[in-house]
Amino acid sequence: MSSIKIELRKEDVDKINEICDSFNNEPLELINILHKTQEHFGYLPAEVQEAIASRLNISTARVYGVVTFYSFFTMTPKGKHPISICMGTACYVRGAEKVLDEFKKELSIQVGQTTPDGKFSLSSLRCVGACGLAPVVLVGEKTYGRVAPDDVQAILKEYE
Amino acid sequence: MRGRMTMETLKLTIDNKQVEVEKGTTILDAARGLGIDIPTLCHMHLHDLNIENKPGGCRICVVEVQGRKNLSPACITKCDEGAVIRTHSPRVMNARRTVMEFILSDHPKDCLICPKSGHCDLQDMANRLGIREIPGQDIAEMSTYRKDTSPSIIRDLDKCIMCRRCEMMCNEVQTVGALSGVNRGFMAVVAPAFEQNLEYSPCTYCGQCVAVCPTGALTEVDHTRDVLRAIVDPSKTVVVQTAPAVRAALGEEFGMKPGTLVTGKLVAALKELGFDYVFDTDFAADLTIMEEGTELLGRLGKYLKGDKDANIPILTSCCPGWVNFFEHNYPDLKDVPSTAKSPQQMFGAIAKSYFAEKINVRRQDMVVVSIMPCLAKKYESQRPEFSVDGNPDVDFSISTRELAHFIRQANIDFNNLPEMDFDRPLGESTGAAVIFGNTGGVIEAAVRTAYELYTGKKLSRLDFDELRGMEGVRQATIDFDGFPLNIGIAHGLGNARKLLDDVRAGRSKFHAIEIMACPGGCIGGGGQPLHHGDSSILKARAMAIYEEDKNKPVRVSHENQYIIQLYKEFLGEPNSEKAHHLLHTHYFDKKSKIIIKQ
Numbered sequence: 001m002s003s004i005k006i007e008l009r010k011e012d013v014d015k016i017n018e019i020c021d022s023f024n025n026e027p028l029e030l031i032n033i034l035h036k037t038q039e040h041f042g043y044l045p046a047e048v049q050e051a052i053a054s055r056l057n058i059s060t061a062r063v064y065g066v067v068t069f070y071s072f073f074t075m076t077p078k079g080k081h082p083i084s085i086c087m088g089t090a091c092y093v094r095g096a097e098k099v100l101d102e103f104k105k106e107l108s109i110q111v112g113q114t115t116p117d118g119k120f121s122l123s124s125l126r127c128v129g130a131c132g133l134a135p136v137v138l139v140g141e142k143t144y145g146r147v148a149p150d151d152v153q154a155i156l157k158e159y160e
Numbered sequence: 161m162r163g164r165m166t167m168e169t170l171k172l173t174i175d176n177k178q179v180e181v182e183k184g185t186t187i188l189d190a191a192r193g194l195g196i197d198i199p200t201l202c203h204m205h206l207h208d209l210n211i212e213n214k215p216g217g218c219r220i221c222v223v224e225v226q227g228r229k230n231l232s233p234a235c236i237t238k239c240d241e242g243a244v245i246r247t248h249s250p251r252v253m254n255a256r257r258t259v260m261e262f263i264l265s266d267h268p269k270d271c272l273i274c275p276k277s278g279h280c281d282l283q284d285m286a287n288r289l290g291i292r293e294i295p296g297q298d299i300a301e302m303s304t305y306r307k308d309t310s311p312s313i314i315r316d317l318d319k320c321i322m323c324r325r326c327e328m329m330c331n332e333v334q335t336v337g338a339l340s341g342v343n344r345g346f347m348a349v350v351a352p353a354f355e356q357n358l359e360y361s362p363c364t365y366c367g368q369c370v371a372v373c374p375t376g377a378l379t380e381v382d383h384t385r386d387v388l389r390a391i392v393d394p395s396k397t398v399v400v401q402t403a404p405a406v407r408a409a410l411g412e413e414f415g416m417k418p419g420t421l422v423t424g425k426l427v428a429a430l431k432e433l434g435f436d437y438v439f440d441t442d443f444a445a446d447l448t449i450m451e452e453g454t455e456l457l458g459r460l461g462k463y464l465k466g467d468k469d470a471n472i473p474i475l476t477s478c479c480p481g482w483v484n485f486f487e488h489n490y491p492d493l494k495d496v497p498s499t500a501k502s503p504q505q506m507f508g509a510i511a512k513s514y515f516a517e518k519i520n521v522r523r524q525d526m527v528v529v530s531i532m533p534c535l536a537k538k539y540e541s542q543r544p545e546f547s548v549d550g551n552p553d554v555d556f557s558i559s560t561r562e563l564a565h566f567i568r569q570a571n572i573d574f575n576n577l578p579e580m581d582f583d584r585p586l587g588e589s590t591g592a593a594v595i596f597g598n599t600g601g602v603i604e605a606a607v608r609t610a611y612e613l614y615t616g617k618k619l620s621r622l623d624f625d626e627l628r629g630m631e632g633v634r635q636a637t638i639d640f641d642g643f644p645l646n647i648g649i650a651h652g653l654g655n656a657r658k659l660l661d662d663v664r665a666g667r668s669k670f671h672a673i674e675i676m677a678c679p680g681g682c683i684g685g686g687g688q689p690l691h692h693g694d695s696s697i698l699k700a701r702a703m704a705i706y707e708e709d710k711n712k713p714v715r716v717s718h719e720n721q722y723i724i725q726l727y728k729e730f731l732g733e734p735n736s737e738k739a740h741h742l743l744h745t746h747y748f749d750k751k752s753k754i755i756i757k758q
Contacts, residue, residue: 046354053353059337060353061361068342 008047015040016048020055027058030066034073043077079114079121081159086136088127095148096135100124102149106156119159170241175248187223187234187245198223198247199256201263201285202323203235204372206695208630209652209679213328213372218321219259220285223247231255260289265300267375268318274376279690281374282321305349310358311539312365312381317349320377326350326369333679334653336485338363362488362750366481366653366677367535367686372693380535380687383556384566390527390555391434397519398527400435401507401586402426404442405533405597405682406560408704412689412697413564414574419700421708424579429567430531431580437515440582441530442589444507445596445605447726448478449717451743452500453609454734456672460614463671464643471496473648473663473670476602478502480540481677481686483747485653490660491749499744503596504530504537505546507586508553509742514730515586523551530557533597533685536677545745559687588722591622591715594708599651599681600627600634601705603674607638607647608716615641622715628706630680630699633658635670648673651681 008016019036023029033052038044044067053060067073085091085100100122104110107120114121130136133145137155144155168183174191181190191198202218205211216236223234226244231252246252264286271277294300305317322341327350330339338361342351352361370378390398411420430438456474463470475497477483483502486493501509508528516526530537534557540546541554558566567574582588592608595601604627611619626636627647632655638645648670650656656675662668678684683701684691691697714720731739 049353059331059340059362061337061340061342061351062331064353064355065340065342069344 008051012041012048013051016051017055020052025056027056030056030058030063031070034063034067038073043074045075045077074112076112076114076121077118080119081140082121082123082138084123084125084138086126086128086130086134086138087124088131088134090127090131091135094134098149099135099137099147099152102152106152120156170239172239172241172243172245174245181239183239185239187225187232187237187239187243188221190239191223191234191245191247196247198234199285199288200235201281201321201374202325204325204693206679206691206693206698208695208699210632211329211333211679211695213323213325215324218263218323220256222252222255222259224249224252257289257291260286260291261294263321264291264294265297266302267321268302274319275379275382276319276373276376280376281692301346303346308357309381310363310365311542312535313358313363313367313370314379314381315351315358316377316379317351318377319375320350321375322348322350323374324350325372325374326378329368329372332654334364334366334368334485334677335657336362336364336366336653339369364481364484364488364653364677365536365539365686366485368678369686370535371678371684371686371688371690380559380562381538382562382565383538383558384562384569386556387529387558387566390529395525396527397436397521397525398434398529399437399439399511399515399586400430400529400531401439401441401444401504401511402430402531403504403533403537403597403682404445404594404601404705404708405685405688405701406531406563407708408597408683408701409533409688410560410564413561414567416575417700418697419704421704422574423708424581425574425577427582428577428580429563429572429574432572432577433566433570435529437583437586438580439507439511439586440589440593441503441507441532442593442596443586443720443722444503444510445478445593446590446717446720446723447506447510447743448500448503448596448602449592449605449609450723450727450734451506451739452476452498453606453613453717455498455500456606456610457614458735460645460671473668473673474498475663475672476606476674477745478596478602479536479676479678479682480504480534481536482653482656482675484536484539484750485656485677486660487748487750489657489751490664491747491751493660493664494747494749496663497747499740499746501546501743501745502537502540503593504532504540504557505553505745506743508541508546510726511586512548512551512553513742514726518585523548527555528553530554531560531563532557533560533682533688534678535559535686537687560685561687561689564689585722585725588720589712590717590720591709591712592717593720594712595705597682597705598628598702599676600629600649600674601681602676603627603647603649603672605717606672606674607645609718611638611640612716613718614643617641619716630702632679645672646670650674651676652679653677 049063050060053063137144137147169180171180177194198221201220204213214235216233221234222231224246225232303318308315327339330336338352339350390396407423411422427438459470463472477497511528512523537557541557546553592605604624634649636647648659650659680698684698
């Protein structure tokens with residue numbers, strides 16, 4: 001569990017209610033509602049989950065249960081430069097894990113976390129369809145191919 | 161729609177025995193009908209209360225259905241016509257053993273010192289299946305989830321087997337919504353939102369999660385050592401009070417039949433343990449009726465004069481789980497419940513004022529202990545408004561289960577104890593007070609007194625069968641000499657919610673509503689001996705309570721001689737200023753108390 005305390009503004013609450021309303025405040029639509037909400041806010045902080053629970057008249061614990069079950073949902077805001085390391089089969093066998101470890105070491109964060117300055121966040125994903133370039137790393141929209149652990153420092157430098 | 165007369169049945173064979181069952185019956189129920197006890201772990205069915213947990217998750221109950229490739233979980237598989245089922249083939253027994261070994265592989269092995277030891281369904285199952293070693297346990301990863309201690313309940317999730325019974329009780333039965341399954345895979349736990357401690361969740365401490373937990377994952381906070389310390393301290397006068405539901409259940413802990421009344425032995429055991437005064441919470445229940453009954457008549461009088469602020473219906477306020485529930489969920493209605501404190505707290509307030517004065521003991525030198533069927537009472541006793549200069553009216557509240565442990569630790573042969581009587585003055589009570597332990601009992605007791613005070617007439621009958629029973633929501637109209645008093649009753653917080661939503665919407669036709677948080681009332685409380693899924697135990701306890709009422713010489717609260725004396729010597733009138741100061745309380749908006757802790 002890690003979450004950043006935020007104050008919901010009135011327009012945030014209005015937006016959440018609008019999303020919930022568009023699904024008729026139906027608790028069975030919770031996953032879709034969370035999807036839309038994350039699309040809007042970029043992540044799902046505790047206060048947003050509480051606002052959804054209150055609108056749908058379900059417990060916050062239940063919303064949190066769904067948020068933590070699906071890896072797509074996140075309670076941490078993504079960094080300014082989100083880094084994704086492909087852990088698909090091809091990338092994995094060509095050393096993606098070592099690359100990932102190097103990023104963890106350089107940034108001192110784990111997968112799913114964001115650096116304290118909000119600059120980088122780290123995630124892993126499954127196959128971006130560029131297996132010929134394995135192992136593949138994405139920073140924001142930019143793709144890096146055949147990445148070795150030694151390249152990690154240079155990649156990060158580009159964003160300083 | 162076809163009538164129920166033409167019930168469809170089907171025939172099948174289980175372990176070479178033929179059986180005919182209603183369509184829709186599970187293999188588990190069909191087998192049990194034949195006396196074949198297929199082992200279960202996550203499954204739980206409280207028939208009389210219509211509560212069932214069957215996630216089909218643990219897979220202990222698998223059986224072999226001829227013609228099916230995979231083994232089927234008996235608790236969720238419905239019987240088919242002509243099915244041939246084997247519940248103990250080598251394949252089934254192997255699978256069952258493997259499932260159990262997996263469940264145990266990451267379970268702590270500290271059974272010797274586990275608070276659930278001896279009452280643990282998992283331990284019993286390991287024993288029943290003859291598990292003597294766990295392959296691979298040396299390499300199995302162990303969970304190290306933090307322990308969460310609240311004022312009433314301890315969560316030790318390393319011992320959780322994900323049966324989801326607690327989650328079902330908390331969400332479906334109680335609609336409290338404190339717990340949910342969170343995370344996935346090995347990290348999955350049952351926890352409050354954001355995995356905060358229970359204290360920062362909407363938990364009411366009703367303890368129904370503890371009452372159904374098959375392992376040591378959910379247990380009560382144990383205060384028996386604090387009580388022992390007070391007893392051995394020569395500077396302390398230790399006063400004990402016991403709730404009505406305790407006497408109808410404690411015997412079960414000592415091998416007695418459910419529904420055995422052990423009032424006399426309970427008193428003897430408490431004296432043996434060294435308490436200086438053994439009193440009865442029932443005394444305070446009679447006092448509650450005087451205060452709450454007077455409040456009811458006061459509000460009713462205003463209501464009949466057309467006063468819009470009369471606050472009708474009046475809601476009972478004896479149950480601390482229920483109080484927590486409305487403070488969290490209905491803070492907008494906090495003027496509706498009676499302001500009368502619960503019997504536990506009334507007792508504490510009177511013991512540390514009236515009685516302390518009487519025996520010339522300073523408040524700080526008196527320790528009040530309560531024996532309760534309840535875990536919410538622990539939290540209630542710690543509420544700051546129930547103390548004077550930091551000294552609580554009730555120092556320690558221990559559950560029926562804790563008392564049983566305490567008695568065993570003290571080498572007391574409970575079954576062979578003599579029958580003894582409560583001390584006076586705070587040990588005298590009426591039949592009206594005893595029935596506080598059952599759903600419908602508080603309102604029945606209130607009706608007995610309110611009727612006689614309102615009409616000035618004697619009741620021709622004291623048993624109000626229309627207020628009794630196990631149905632979740634009940635209603636009755638009692639004729640108050642021409643005025644029809646509409647009464648609503650709910651037990652279980654999910655049922656309470658239905659009545660409360662009506663009150664909030666202005667649709668309620670009731671003048672008075674009784675609510676108890678636990679299914680069955682206090683006899684089914686979270687601190688009672690574990691029922692292990694057998695709801696007939698709760699029924700037997702309820703019968704015992706009504707039996708004790710019948711046997712009491714006085715059965716209406718306002719005729720309790722010691723209550724009359726208390727008002728004469730000390731309080732003045734019911735709802736007097738002094739009574740208000742000592743015996744009434746106010747409620748809080750706890751909605752905002754749900755804090756997000758980082």
